[in-house]
Every structure is written in C-alpha cells, then in structure tokens.
Amino acid sequence: MPELPEVEVSRLGISPWLIGHTITKIIVRDKRLRWPVPDEVHHAQGHTIADVTRRAKYLLIDVGQADIVLHLGMSGKLRVVDSTKQVVKHDHLDIVLNSGKCLRFNDPRRFGACLWQPKGEQLPHFSKLGPEPLTDAFDEQRLYTLSRGRKVPVKSFIMDNDVVVGVGNIYANEALFLAGIDPRRAAGRVSGARYAALTEAIKAVLQKAINEGGTTLKDFAQSDGNPGYFAQHLHVYGKAGKACSRCGGEIKSKVIGQRNTFFCTGCQR
Incomplete structure (x- = not known):
C-alpha cells in the first residue's frame, strides 16, 4: 500500500501538470471503487485547478467551489498522460485537461477512492485525523x-x-x-x-x-x-x-x- 511519502511524491509529480489548467471532461469508466464515485465530480468540468494538496494519504484537487478527493488505496496509481493514450485494464478515471493531458487513475484492486468535498464542508473521512507528522503540530x-x-x-x-x-x-x-x-x-x-x-x-x-x-x-x-x-x-x-x-x-x-x-x-x- 502506498504510504504518506509515496502519496506526497505523487502530489509533487502531478501538481505542475494540473495547477492552472482547466478540466474539460471527467471520464468515469467504473464507479465501483472503495466508495461509489459520486456524480458530483462531473461538476468540476469547466473549472480551473487552483492547487493540489494532501491531507494524510488523501490528495485534494482544488477546483474552486470544491475539492476532488483522491485516495490510492492498496494499489492505485496516478499518471499524467496524453488524453488520447490508449486506455488499459483498470483505468477507472480520467481528469482531462485543456492542455491535452489527463490525470489517469488506475486501480486493480479498487480500494482507492474519488470523492467530492464542497468548500466549507468536511468529509467524515477527515473528521478524526491527527496532525500531519512533518508539521510543528506533531511533537x-x-x-x-x-x-x-x-x-x-x-x-x-x-x-x-x-x-x-x-x-x-x-x-x-x-x-x-x-x-x-x-x-x-x-x-x-x-x-x-x-x-x-x-x-x-x-x-x-x-x-x-x-x-x-x-x-x-x-x-x-x-x-x-x-x-x-x-x-x-x-x-x-x-x-x-x-x-x-x-x-x-x-x-x-x-x-x-x-x-x-x-x-x-x-x-x-
């Protein structure tokens, strides 16, 4: 299972390709992840990505009015690829950008997640989390x-x-x-x-x-x-x-x- 450093490395790797670019399309090929992918994620279409942050092992893609929340689960991988690149088995989700690239989520075991968190609200997944280990709040x-x-x-x-x-x-x-x-x-x-x-x-x-x-x-x-x-x-x-x-x-x-x-x-x- 990817641990915090692997998730942070993923964040650092994808951020330059996402921040400042507009989402033109969300493609969900299989909603059956750890939790069903909510229809609300399609609301991100037409919005520009302002930031990519991390909380614990969740990645948060800031699209203005909400965050797309991703979790890699046991076997999930994120790749930035050309949006025309051929899809392979277990490619469950694409976030297509106006640059011609897309963020592609592949997860053979389907223990990962793609969730929707409106600004001003908090998913229950975050409610009891302790401090981040690399901050002064952890001592x-x-x-x-x-x-x-x-x-x-x-x-x-x-x-x-x-x-x-x-x-x-x-x-x-x-x-x-x-x-x-x-x-x-x-x-x-x-x-x-x-x-x-x-x-x-x-x-x-x-x-x-x-x-x-x-x-x-x-x-x-x-x-x-x-x-x-x-x-x-x-x-x-x-x-x-x-x-x-x-x-x-x-x-x-x-x-x-x-x-x-x-x-x-x-x-x-």
Whole structure:
C-alpha cells in the first residue's frame, strides 16, 4: 500500500501538470471503487485547478467551489498522460485537461477512492485525523501525553491516525529502529525523552523517503513511471533473519496489530 511519502511524491509529480489548467471532461469508466464515485465530480468540468494538496494519504484537487478527493488505496496509481493514450485494464478515471493531458487513475484492486468535498464542508473521512507528522503540530509532548496509561504496543500507537497521520507500517518499523525503541513495548511505558527521539526519527525517515522518491513497492511508481528509491535505505523492514546494520544481530519479525513488524532485539529496548 502506498504510504504518506509515496502519496506526497505523487502530489509533487502531478501538481505542475494540473495547477492552472482547466478540466474539460471527467471520464468515469467504473464507479465501483472503495466508495461509489459520486456524480458530483462531473461538476468540476469547466473549472480551473487552483492547487493540489494532501491531507494524510488523501490528495485534494482544488477546483474552486470544491475539492476532488483522491485516495490510492492498496494499489492505485496516478499518471499524467496524453488524453488520447490508449486506455488499459483498470483505468477507472480520467481528469482531462485543456492542455491535452489527463490525470489517469488506475486501480486493480479498487480500494482507492474519488470523492467530492464542497468548500466549507468536511468529509467524515477527515473528521478524526491527527496532525500531519512533518508539521510543528506533531511533537513529542503530544505522543507522551496521549500515550499515558496506554497498554497498546508503541508501534500500533504511532500508526493510529487519531494520534498522527501517515505513519504507515514501513516507516513505523524504520522510525522505531532509529529511535532504539522495541515496537512491542507498551506505549505508556515509553518515556518523554524516548518519545522525543521517536518524533525526530519519524520526521526524518518520512522526509528522507519523500526526498528520495518514495519506497519502491510492486504497487507504486512515481507519476512519471519511475519507481522510488528509498527501499535501498531500509534498515529493518522486510529483513527478518538478516544481520542488523548497526550491531550485527539478527533482525526478528513478529505480527503486531495484524501487521508484520521487524526489529533488532539488540538495538531496540
């Protein structure tokens, strides 16, 4: 599943092709995504795109009176292509522009979404989201305060979108390794000083992944078709049985919160 850095890389990739251009046509080939594509998205036709922003893993295309809200789901991809380019299987949606280009959404599993959010209203999907991890609203004090008394594993805690958005499985593993925290430790038993280190690690690993183009996964490539390059820098994710890059010990794996978790018992306490 694309995580926050991959979604941000998609935003950075498509924005120059969209902003300032007028939508001439919306083509919906299959409405059956995670939620049915609302008919209102066709209201975007004739409107100029003012901006492309991101909230958590949602992309918001500002068309003036509303936003087209896109989510990549498990396997969604966005490409900017010539509007005349031949459609392939799972090309469910086109946002056609006056430039002759179109933003094409392909999603084999159909867990992605295309929604409509009028200005001044908020979709329920956004109502309980925590702060963005790369902003000042996310800090160690928030983690420390919200964690008090919590017995849930710290890895599950930082992956909770009510606490902070966008810390998905890959980057939770990596940040906990960098901070030296055992992912199995109860969130309420992590000190404020260690949460300070974890906050810094989360911000660092996410920013590095964005800078380097997102992690290469079979279900993700950048908007220009090139894969990201962060995978080569992963310390623990997917490395069960291999030597720890820091101490040489064996990387272990365990399922936490129904997600594969990777850690070094020598480096993470």
